[in-house]
Amino acid sequence: MAALSIENVKKSYGSTQVLKGINIDIEKGEFLVLIGPSGCGKSTMMNSIAGLESISEGRILIGGKDVTHANPKDRDIAMVFQSYALYPNMTVRGNISFGLEVRKMPKPEREKQVQKVAQLLQIEHLLDRKPAQLSGGQRQRVAMGRALAREPKIYLFDEPLSNLDAKLRVEMRAEIKKLHQRLGTTIVYVTHDQVEAMTLADRIAVMRDGLLQQLASPQEVYDRPANLFVAGFMGSPPMNFIDVTIQNSDSLIISDTEQHQLPIPEGYDLSSYIGKKVILGIRPEMITEPLQHKADLREVCVLKLKTLLTEAMGADTMVLTQLGEKELNCRINPGHQVQMNQYSDFMFDMSKAVFFDPQTENLI
Numbered sequence: 504m505a506a507l508s509i510e511n512v513k514k515s516y517g518s519t520q521v522l523k524g525i526n527i528d529i530e531k532g533e534f535l536v537l538i539g540p541s542g543c544g545k546s547t548m549m550n551s552i553a554g555l556e557s558i559s560e561g562r563i564l565i566g567g568k569d570v571t572h573a574n575p576k577d578r579d580i581a582m583v584f585q586s587y588a589l590y591p592n593m594t595v596r597g598n599i600s601f602g603l604e605v606r607k608m609p610k611p612e613r614e615k616q617v618q619k620v621a622q623l624l625q626i627e628h629l630l631d632r633k634p635a636q637l638s639g640g641q642r643q644r645v646a647m648g649r650a651l652a653r654e655p656k657i658y659l660f661d662e663p664l665s666n667l668d669a670k671l672r673v674e675m676r677a678e679i680k681k682l683h684q685r686l687g688t689t690i691v692y693v694t695h696d697q698v699e700a701m702t703l704a705d706r707i708a709v710m711r712d713g714l715l716q717q718l719a720s721p722q723e724v725y726d727r728p729a730n731l732f733v734a735g736f737m738g739s740p741p742m743n744f745i746d747v748t749i750q751n752s753d754s755l756i757i758s759d760t761e762q763h764q765l766p767i768p769e770g771y772d773l774s775s776y777i778g779k780k781v782i783l784g785i786r787p788e789m790i791t792e793p794l795q796h797k798a799d800l801r802e803v804c805v806l807k808l809k810t811l812l813t814e815a816m817g818a819d820t821m822v823l824t825q826l827g828e829k830e831l832n833c834r835i836n837p838g839h840q841v842q843m844n845q846y847s848d849f850m851f852d853m854s855k856a857v858f859f860d861p862q863t864e865n866l867i
Contacts, residue, residue, distance in 0.1 A: 505566030505656035512561035523713040536700040539710035581650035585662040589634040596630040640671040660692040731864040740832040745783040749776045782859040790833040802853045807846045
């Protein structure tokens with residue numbers, strides 16, 4: 504395994520710029536997830552690391568060695584694709600050992616490596632089957648096995664779970680996480696699934712329109728998003744945004760319904776915004792039914808909201824509410840009852856609220 508450095512990488516197709524100066528340093532043994540909406544440039548970035556795409560400007564270094572213009576075979580990386588890319592005429596054993604055979608590894612060593620990988624992925628009983636005889640989850644394990652057998656410096660995963668059903672995705676996600684913990688390998692993983700990103704990553708790189716929006720730990724991206732885009736993209740349901748006016752250093756008023764006043768979180772300095780409008784960001788789980796153990800906290804207050812829709816999720820219930828002209832997502836205990844089109848008390852816990860500048864859309 505090795506560290507990976509991406510230095511001011513730009514990529515253009517004619518006059519269209521797809522990557523606009525990406526800078527990321529990935530530590531040895533780190534699990535980095537590239538995430539963003541379709542067309543943001545994450546797959547182009549992945550292909551550039553692999554050497555499948557040439558870059559227009561910048562440098563890519565693997566283990567301190569400049570590989571910007573190196574052939575894919577000389578970069579010592581292994582890639583796991585969304586489509587599995589298995590050889591249909593070969594058995595599982597043949598698929599896993601093919602790369603080793605190309606590298607002229609002696610047959611006894613090849614067989615030993617295949618057995619080791621098959622045991623790690625629990626596919627020993629599948630070694631003599633062909634891909635057509637396997638389920639989607641089994642094929643993905645074989646694709647991972649083929650990459651693992653080579654023991655490269657860096658593993659690249661390009662949306663490897665997107666073809667699997669929901670249950671299999673959860674299982675394979677756990678397998679990939681356990682694999683990384685066991686092997687301590689350097690992994691770059693592309694996905695558009697924020698749950699995959701949050702659960703797998705040591706750090707998340709959020710991309711939009713060829714630009715890096717934020718590079719941080721999953722918790723920091725969730726709790727302290729760099730801007731409105733990251734705040735709205737990460738989280739399901741997404742963060743609620745409310746236009747507010749800063750009244751003084753301790754409180755704010757909701758701009759379109761001035762009778763509602765909310766406290767400003769402890770330690771949040773908004774003194775330069777007094778009398779001005781900002782955008783309040785608050786996660787659905789911080790708007791709940793009234794909770795007795797929070798009732799006396801300074802950063803908590805209760806507002807009456809109109810219930811528009813409820814969605815039972817099992818462990819909790821999502822409630823779409825209305826405050827003035829604004830619709831808000833709330834998360835309540837399934838045992839707490841609210842009536843459709845009626846007003847009920849909802850508790851706002853502002854301790855993790857964040858604020859964005861309406862002009863720049865950046866976190867204040």
